[in-house]
Amino acid sequence: MFSTVLEQFVNGIVTGSVYAIVAVGMTMIFGVLRAINFAHGEYYMLGTFGAWFAIDYLGLSYEASIVVGVLATVVVAYVIGQLVMRRMVGAPAESGVLATLGIALILQNAIIFVFGGGYKFFAGGYIEPVSILGFSLAQQRILILVVCLLVFVGLELMVTYSRLGMAMRAVSQNVDCCGVVGIDVPQVVLRTFILGAALAALSGVLTAPVNVSVYGGMGELITFKTLPIIIMGGLGNVRGTFFAAMILGVAESLVATYVGLQFRDTVGFATLILMLMWRPHGLFSTQARF
Amino acid sequence: MSLTETAQQARRRDYRIPLAAVLVVVALAAPFIGSRYVTHSLIIALIFMLPAHGLNLLVGYTGLLSLAQAAFFGIGAYTAGLLAVTYGTSFYVNLIASGLVTGAIALPLGIPALRLRSTSFVMCTLGFVIIGQAISKNWISLTRGDMGLSGIPKPYFELGPLSFTLSGTTNFYYLALIIGAMATLAAWAIVRSPAGRNMVAIRENEILAESLGVPTWHYKLIVFMISAVFAGVGGCLYAYYLSVVSPLTFQMYYSTTMLIIVLGGGAGMISGTVFGSLLFVGLTEALRITPELRMIAYGLCLLILVFWFKNGFAPLINRFWNAIGGAR
Numbered sequence: 001m002f003s004t005v006l007e008q009f010v011n012g013i014v015t016g017s018v019y020a021i022v023a024v025g026m027t028m029i030f031g032v033l034r035a036i037n038f039a040h041g042e043y044y045m046l047g048t049f050g051a052w053f054a055i056d057y058l059g060l061s062y063e064a065s066i067v068v069g070v071l072a073t074v075v076v077a078y079v080i081g082q083l084v085m086r087r088m089v090g091a092p093a094e095s096g097v098l099a100t101l102g103i104a105l106i107l108q109n110a111i112i113f114v115f116g117g118g119y120k121f122f123a124g125g126y127i128e129p130v131s132i133l134g135f136s137l138a139q140q141r142i143l144i145l146v147v148c149l150l151v152f153v154g155l156e157l158m159v160t161y162s163r164l165g166m167a168m169r170a171v172s173q174n175v176d177c178c179g180v181v182g183i184d185v186p187q188v189v190l191r192t193f194i195l196g197a198a199l200a201a202l203s204g205v206l207t208a209p210v211n212v213s214v215y216g217g218m219g220e221l222i223t224f225k226t227l228p229i230i231i232m233g234g235l236g237n238v239r240g241t242f243f244a245a246m247i248l249g250v251a252e253s254l255v256a257t258y259v260g261l262q263f264r265d266t267v268g269f270a271t272l273i274l275m276l277m278w279r280p281h282g283l284f285s286t287q288a289r290f
Numbered sequence: 291m292s293l294t295e296t297a298q299q300a301r302r303r304d305y306r307i308p309l310a311a312v313l314v315v316v317a318l319a320a321p322f323i324g325s326r327y328v329t330h331s332l333i334i335a336l337i338f339m340l341p342a343h344g345l346n347l348l349v350g351y352t353g354l355l356s357l358a359q360a361a362f363f364g365i366g367a368y369t370a371g372l373l374a375v376t377y378g379t380s381f382y383v384n385l386i387a388s389g390l391v392t393g394a395i396a397l398p399l400g401i402p403a404l405r406l407r408s409t410s411f412v413m414c415t416l417g418f419v420i421i422g423q424a425i426s427k428n429w430i431s432l433t434r435g436d437m438g439l440s441g442i443p444k445p446y447f448e449l450g451p452l453s454f455t456l457s458g459t460t461n462f463y464y465l466a467l468i469i470g471a472m473a474t475l476a477a478w479a480i481v482r483s484p485a486g487r488n489m490v491a492i493r494e495n496e497i498l499a500e501s502l503g504v505p506t507w508h509y510k511l512i513v514f515m516i517s518a519v520f521a522g523v524g525g526c527l528y529a530y531y532l533s534v535v536s537p538l539t540f541q542m543y544y545s546t547t548m549l550i551i552v553l554g555g556g557a558g559m560i561s562g563t564v565f566g567s568l569l570f571v572g573l574t575e576a577l578r579i580t581p582e583l584r585m586i587a588y589g590l591c592l593l594i595l596v597f598w599f600k601n602g603f604a605p606l607i608n609r610f611w612n613a614i615g616g617a618r
Contacts (some may be wrong), residue, residue, distance in 0.1 A: 280410060
């Protein structure tokens with residue numbers, strides 16, 4: 001009994017790590033742009049498809065496919081950033097919602113149009129189980145955990161010390177003053193957006209061997225799960241996002257085991273609505289920043 | 291020429307009544323002019339016009355961007371489907387029931403959701419669609435889950451001793467046309483009433499409207515419910531037309547379609563919504579574009595509407611209206 005709970009807990013942490021890497025990009029984009037990126041899950045999907053393409057069509061190894069997936073997403077994100085995201089600086093919240101919904105439709109259906117809507121088999125990754133502390137865990141899951149920790153330590157350092165990180169914090173505090181002191185706001189937005197998209201793609205490529213199947217509509221579900229996480233974490237709060245993602249991952253995993261698998265995907269939205277009702281500023285921020 | 295006679299503007303020609311007559315004739319004759327497929331496209335456009343009218347009241351007049359329209363559309367479709375399959379009640383009973391049920395469900399959903407502002411409201415309404423889909427998938431004893439409800443009968447009427455069944459695409463077209471016309475009139479009546487002006491006041495400046503004595507909270511809640519009723523009635527028609535309801539009726543895609551109709555036609559304009567549903571839904575159906583390309587086109591439409599074509603076709607429609615002798 002106890003070992004099943006523990007196993008589900010660990011599974012939840014792994015799922016949470018996947019969500020965390022996606023959600024942190026979205027929350028940073030919200031920080032600089034004050035707009036929810038409804039297309040964020042599509043970059044996760046793009047990364048996965050890039051890697052699948054590299055393995056299936058180009059015959060590359062899994063390691064190389066990670067690079068291909070992330071780079072392909074960065075290129076797409078650069079184009080979208082230049083054409084669309086830059087225009088969203090200072091635009092009303094509604095136009096951000098509509099524009100990113102439009103991008104989500106375009107990306108998702110472009111992939112379905114090119115590669116077909118069916119499920120594809122993702123052959124790659126480290127699926128050998130290893131035994132730690134008495135129960136076995138696939139190598140890939142350990143890799144996800146390690147990458148997640150590295151990403152968050154890296155982001156924490158970047159946001160605190162690097163030039164871009166400081167600019168990001170400045171933009172998220174006051175856009176007008178940034179313009180006054182000469183920070184190129186659209187440039188900061190663009191870079192944050194590309195960074196977020198690249199992280200989502202990385203998360204997608206890392207998860208693909210665990211999920212095995214790849215399909216065009218997979219991004220939508222990730223977007224929907226990211227929304228409650230960024231609200232729970234407090235919009236724009238990097239550290240809060242990490243813990244919120246872990247909470248959602250573990251909650252989903254426990255609900256899937258003890259309530260029913262079909263209710264797993266409902267947990268997120270139930271959380272979202274409850275959070276919006278009672279603590280719209282999140283669990284980890286003391287007051288609403290936006 | 292006496293001095294009291296001032297220069298008069300040249301009498302403008304008024305083509306509005308002839309145009310209206312032509313439109314009515316075209317609408318009535320459409321099934322005989324076009325092919326069967328054109329009639330089908332027009333029916334789909336008319337069905338989507340209903341939730342779009344509701345959304346227009348919300349987005350265009352009250353200024354609330356909502357994605358919940360697909361949820362109410364689905365609830366309406368399921369209500370009509372369940373009543374028709376289980377109890378075999380007549381069409382108009384189911385139509386009214388769909389409207390009432392969705393309106394009643396919108397009340398407890400609207401009370402918490404409307405407390406939220408801009409982006410949070412959008413996310414919350416998106417949540418309703420996802421949860422609606424989850425419920426329709428998992429409440430198997432009621433909805434038969436992923437199998438959906440199939441075999442919804444043709445619209446069946448019962449008026450006292452008389453009873454008849456409506457079959458065939460052409461007849462369904464007239465049914466959709468009558469309901470669509472009634473919905474358009476209803477939306478027009480709401481917008482033209484003092485309540486409509488109060489809604490616009492809320493859209494323009496909520497705090498100012500409140501300070502002038504407009505009960506903004508009640509207005510928002512009632513408009514949310516009315517928009518749900520429109521969507522529910524549309525869902526009922528959709529269920530009857532397809533004769534199948536499945537959890538796929540609860541889709542983000544439908545909310546997006548309705549947004550494109552409203553924004554593309556010109557938010558805050560009844561004629562814009564009618565025009566938008568014909569242009570975006572009717573045309574894409576009639577051109578038989580593959581679903582993926584259609585959705586890519588919808589995505590591009592959204593981007594274009596947001597950044598380059600903010601008022602949709604509204605200025606064009608207004609100009610046309612003035613050119614044929616409308617209000618100046």
